[in-house]
Amino acid sequence: MIDNKSKYTQLIKSEAKRLGFLSCGISKAGFLEAEAPRLEKWLNNNMNGQMQYMENHFDKRLDPTKLVEDSKSVVSLLLNYYPSENQSEKAFKISKYAYGTDYHFVIKDKLKSLLHFIQDEIGDIHGRAFVDSAPVLDKAWAAKSGLGWIGKHSNLLSQQVGSFYFIAELIIDLDLEYDSVTTDHCGTCTACIDACPTEAITEPYVVDGGKCISYFTIELRENIPTEFKGKMDDWMFGCDVCQDVCPWNRFSKSHSEPLFNPHPELLSMTKKDWEEITEDTFKKVFKNSPVKRTKFSGLKRNINFLKD
Structure with a gap:
């Protein structure tokens, strides 16, 4: 039973x-x-x-x-x-x-x-x-x-x-059967640490949030510190570098959630398109997107920092 x-x-x-x-x-x-x-x-x-x-x-x-x-x-x-599908390689990038x-x-x-x-x-x-x-x-x-x-x-x-x-x-507030912890399979791999453009992974398993590209492009309300000029790897919102280089992500499979599909314009926009983006285009492409969090002004700040 x-x-x-x-x-x-x-x-x-x-x-x-x-x-x-x-x-x-x-x-x-x-x-x-x-x-x-x-x-x-x-x-x-x-x-x-x-x-x-x-x-x-x-x-x-x-x-x-x-x-x-x-x-x-x-x-x-x-x-x-x-x-x-991913963005064009000729674009400023969003996570x-x-x-x-x-x-x-x-x-x-x-x-x-x-x-x-x-x-x-x-x-x-x-x-x-x-x-x-x-x-x-x-x-x-x-x-x-x-x-x-x-x-x-x-x-x-x-x-x-x-x-x-x-x-x-x-x-x-319900008692259930509990699962057990799995083991760590990072081994000796340091791909994420080696690839981080701003050296935000200060040691294995420790990320300095104040040096992370995601922090600069989303959370930071002030200007991005000039010492990180040329180190942002074209990311204008978030950053996926540490995940992109991780060997375990070879096993990632495409999602099946229609709501996560991008606005068609997002995938085709080039750097020039992003540099010239208007507030109307921003509202259209990012209508219900997390990118709204950084606001049009924040995204422009990030783009200007990348191109100057």
Whole structure:
């Protein structure tokens, strides 16, 4: 006879697959003991740049039971965003995750569907959905849930599908069967460290956020420091270098989410097109895109920094 824990776990994983998630792993909600000193050291070394929000809610970041009352399980989910086509090689580049509709909207809808399914099938279950929008250490939870290991570039990596996917969570007050941690398969490889244009990966598994191209082009509100002139590798929004060179991403397969398909103009635009981009074109090409976060003025700043 299958006990309820096992039955509910299989139900949730099957529904996650039906909703289009790449994989689903589950771990027991509780304090992330190993992460506490690591996060504290990273913050003390000012590796969060001007991302002051990273210093807030330290306790909540490490313990989901402080975010969701009586929570028992963290359901971690991956959603593939690897595109079937890339931008023109003659273009300023944006990170692949930003080609289509903003992932927050796409994933939030899927998570709400999953939570409603759990409530309909299992009963009075309470929980919250998280997509990169609250103090949850999503990579740590995904690794704890057996979905991969944290690579030397600090992204979650899987032998089956590499690293081009979003991570999200449902934190719920339901006991489930828990997955076990997988092993690290980076070995002696240092491809990501060697390839980082700004040397932001200061040592294996440690990224100085204040030196990362993604930080400069998205988070930083001031001018990009002149010392990084000529080191941005033509990235105008985000950066994929450490993922592009990772051998495990040979196994990436194209996503099947229509909402992540890029606006047709995005793939054909050249550097000249980007240099001459108008606000109208920006609004059209990036209508529901994560690129809106940097605003038209931010994107222009990035482009000007690359071309000057």
